[in-house]
Amino acid sequence: MKNNIPIYGENRIRIIDFLRGTTILKTLNNLRQEQYFSSELLTEKNITKKLMKFNQAKKESKFYETYSSYTDIPILTKEIIKCNINSLKSNIFRGELIEKATGGSTGAPLVYLTTKHAQSFMWASILLSWETAGYKLGDRVAFVAGTSLIKNSIKHKIFHSLLNIKTYSSYNLNDENIKYYIAEIKKNKIRLIYGYATALGKIANYLNQNEKIEFPDLKSIVTTAEILTEKERVNIKKAFNVNVYNQYGCNEAGVSAFECEYKKMHLINSGCSIEVDNEENLITTNLVNDGFFMLRYFTGDKIRISEIKNCKCNRGYPIIEDIKGRSYDFVVDTNNKSMHAAFFNILFKGEKSIDLFQVEFDKSSITIYLKVNEHKNDPTYFDKYLKIIQKNLFFKEYNIVLDAPFQSTKNAKHKYVIDKSFA
Numbered sequence: 256m257k258n259n260i261p262i263y264g265e266n267r268i269r270i271i272d273f274l275r276g277t278t279i280l281k282t283l284n285n286l287r288q289e290q291y292f293s294s295e296l297l298t299e300k301n302i303t304k305k306l307m308k309f310n311q312a313k314k315e316s317k318f319y320e321t322y323s324s325y326t327d328i329p330i331l332t333k334e335i336i337k338c339n340i341n342s343l344k345s346n347i348f349r350g351e352l353i354e355k356a357t358g359g360s361t362g363a364p365l366v367y368l369t370t371k372h373a374q375s376f377m378w379a380s381i382l383l384s385w386e387t388a389g390y391k392l393g394d395r396v397a398f399v400a401g402t403s404l405i406k407n408s409i410k411h412k413i414f415h416s417l418l419n420i421k422t423y424s425s426y427n428l429n430d431e432n433i434k435y436y437i438a439e440i441k442k443n444k445i446r447l448i449y450g451y452a453t454a455l456g457k458i459a460n461y462l463n464q465n466e467k468i469e470f471p472d473l474k475s476i477v478t479t480a481e482i483l484t485e486k487e488r489v490n491i492k493k494a495f496n497v498n499v500y501n502q503y504g505c506n507e508a509g510v511s512a513f514e515c516e517y518k519k520m521h522l523i524n525s526g527c528s529i530e531v532d533n534e535e536n537l538i539t540t541n542l543v544n545d546g547f548f549m550l551r552y553f554t555g556d557k558i559r560i561s562e563i564k565n566c567k568c569n570r571g572y573p574i575i576e577d578i579k580g581r582s583y584d585f586v587v588d589t590n591n592k593s594m595h596a597a598f599f600n601i602l603f604k605g606e607k608s609i610d611l612f613q614v615e616f617d618k619s620s621i622t623i624y625l626k627v628n629e630h631k632n633d634p635t636y637f638d639k640y641l642k643i644i645q646k647n648l649f650f651k652e653y654n655i656v657l658d659a660p661f662q663s664t665k666n667a668k669h670k671y672v673i674d675k676s677f678a
C-alpha cells in the first residue's frame with residue numbers, strides 16, 4: 256500500500272508525540288501495515304499476545320497471581336475493578352499511570368488507569384479509521400460531540416490545534432447553533448467531520464429541510480460513540496453529500512473498530528482479545544495496557560462477530576457483524592421480558608414523520624417520546640405503533656408523548672432507552 260501523506264501532516268503528530276510522550280505515529284504506521292496481514296496470521300498473533308498478557312498479569316499483579324490458566328480467571332466487572340484498583344496495577348511498570356473515567360452513560364462511570372502506550376493505540380486507531388474514510392494527516396477535522404470526546408483543558412486545546420481539530424459541542428443543538436456550525440464547517444474548509452451520530456443527524460435534518468448547501472471541501476464523515484442506524488446514515492449522507500463511516504471504541508478495553516470502504520466493521524485485534532458469550536456480551540482482554548491489567552473484562556456492549564473472514568478491502572481484521580450497544584439499552588417489561596432498543600428502531604424505520612425517539616419505562620409503565628415532523632395535531636396517528644408495542648411488551652400503562660424534550664446523558668449522547676426505576 257502506497258501512502259502519499261504530506262510531511263506537514265506527519266510533523267504535527269511528531270510534535271504531539273514529542274510533547275506528550277506518546278508514540279502515535281509509530282503505532283499508526285504499524286496499524287497501516289498490520290491491517291493487511293492475513294486473518295490467520297492476525298488470529299495467531301492475537302492468541303500469542305493474549306497468553307503473554309496473562310503471564311505478565313500473573314507475574315506483575317496481585318489480582319492475577321493466584322490463577323493458573325487464562326480460562327480460570329474470573330470475568331472482570333466494573334464493581335471488581337472498583338474494589339481492586341491497586342491490585343490490578345503492575346508492580347514493575349515504571350511509566351506514568353493516567354487516571355481515566357468511562358463515559359458513564361450508565362450513571363456510574365468506571366475509573367481505570369491507562370498508559371501512554373495504550374493512549375497512543377487509541378489515537379492511532381482513530382486516525383486509521385479516518386484514513387480509511389479518505390482523511391490525510393493534517394487535514395482539518397470538525398468534532399461534533401459531548402464531553403467524552405471534547406475536553407476543554409489547555410492541554411487538550413493544544414492537542415486539538417496540533418491535530419488541526421475544531422471542536423463543536425453537541426449540547427443544545429438548536430437551529431441557531433446548527434446554522435453557526437454549518438457556516439464554520441464551510442469557512443474552515445473542514446475535510447472530515449467526526450462526531451455522535453444523533454448530533455450529526457440533527458444537523459442533517461436541518462440541512463435536508465432547508466435550502467441545499469454544498470460542502471466542496473468535505474471528504475467524508477465518521478460517526479462514533481453511538482449506534483449508527485441505517486436511517487441516520489442515509490439522512491447524514493444526503494445532507495452532506497459524502498460517505499458516512501462508523502467507528503466504534505471501548506477505550507478501557509483496548510477495543511477499537513472501524514468501517515472499511517465496503518461498510519464492514521473491522522476490529523483491530525492487536526489491541527484486544529475478545530470473547531462473546533451466549534448472550535452476545537462482549538468480554539475483552541486489553542492487550543495494550545502494560546500498567547493496569549484488565550483481563551476478561553465485561554464491557555457491557557453486545558456484539559456479534561461475523562463468520563466471514565475475508566473482505567473485499569483485503570484487511571485481515573475480524574468483522575463485527577452487529578453492535579447492539581450497551582446492555583442497558585433494553586426495555587424490561589412487567590413480566591421481566593427484555594427487548595432491545597433495536598426493536599423500536601425497526602418499528603419506526605419506515606415512518607418518515609418520526610425524527611427521533613426515546614423510550615422511558617419502569618415496572619408498570621412505558622412512555623414513548625417522539626420528535627415528529629408531521630401529525631403533530633393528530634396523536635392518534637401513532638396509536639398503530641402502540642398496538643404493536645402492546646403485543647410485544649406487557650405494561651399496565653402505555654403512553655406516547657409528542658415533541659417533549661429528550662433527556663440526555665452528562666456527555667450529551669442520545670439515550671434511546673431510559674430505565675426510570677434506576678433514576
Ligand SMILES: [Zn+2]
Binds near residue numbers: 515516517519569570
Ligand atoms: Zn473491509
